[in-house]
Amino acid sequence: MNKSDEDIIKEYIGGDENSFKSLVDKYTSSIYNYSVRFVGVDYAKDIVQDVFIKAWKNIKKFDNDKASFKTWLFTIASNTITDYLRKKKMVQFSSFDKEEESFESSIPDEVILPDEALIKLEDKELLNNTLDKIPANYREVLVLYYQEEMTFNEIGKLLNKPLNTVKSHHHRALIMLREILS
């Protein structure tokens, strides 16, 4: 039977030093792919190392009641990536943050991104290039929602943003995808 992340953490805190390695093995690929979407292949490895070292140092502060280990780990990843992008002055945030309330929530997502657009995105390179053109704060919602299959609630906890803001970012990100593809 597979142990839950929380059980593995309990074992680690209980003195089994090697149990943390199973968490590293389990999440390396996810954190790597999440990082690649923001910093590219060349720097993703460094980010992955930083994220796990931070998680290892702070594992005793992890509180299962507040969020799952995956959400907690991705929060560390998100903060590490933001710090990295700020240092490199690579970060591009959208200016829509102040107008959250006026987003076009009435338009269904299916209408925003029709099948023709999805067909275009089957080209892996085109998808990656298109994502690169979307501001980081919108892109992270898309990546967490579609790549990591997190719920909007989990993403809200992870990014420390209200649910409506997350949904708004998701909606706007889809609109941007469509605009870029057309």
Next chain:
Amino acid sequence: MEQNLQKLFKASLYQPEGRLSGDVWVAIESKSAQITKWKTFGYLGLSVLSLSGSIFSIKSLIEQAIRLGFFDYLSLTFSDSGSLATYWKEYTLSLADSLPVASFVLSFFLLFILFISIRNTSQQFKSKLLIA
């Protein structure tokens, strides 16, 4: 649309180098060894400092106790138990009065620090051996 986008994102995932998780673990172990090394040096330094401090403070405690007549009062306990039973209140007050409290507290505190730092140094050595 949602499921299609999920499929597209999954299909465009990058494959990290096979040994990336191994490298991450090596980095964690090396960080752990580094922290253990610094902690060992820190506690070892604290042991040496508290040991030398303890020696001086115990020496000063003994000198002050002699000067204040603490040992003279203490020797009465073994020599004149009859008078002690009668004047035990006065005796206790005199004994307490002759005790150099500040030096006593300082010596006790330094010995406590010495004990903690020796215990932590040995723990750091143990974890160092485990890492090795």
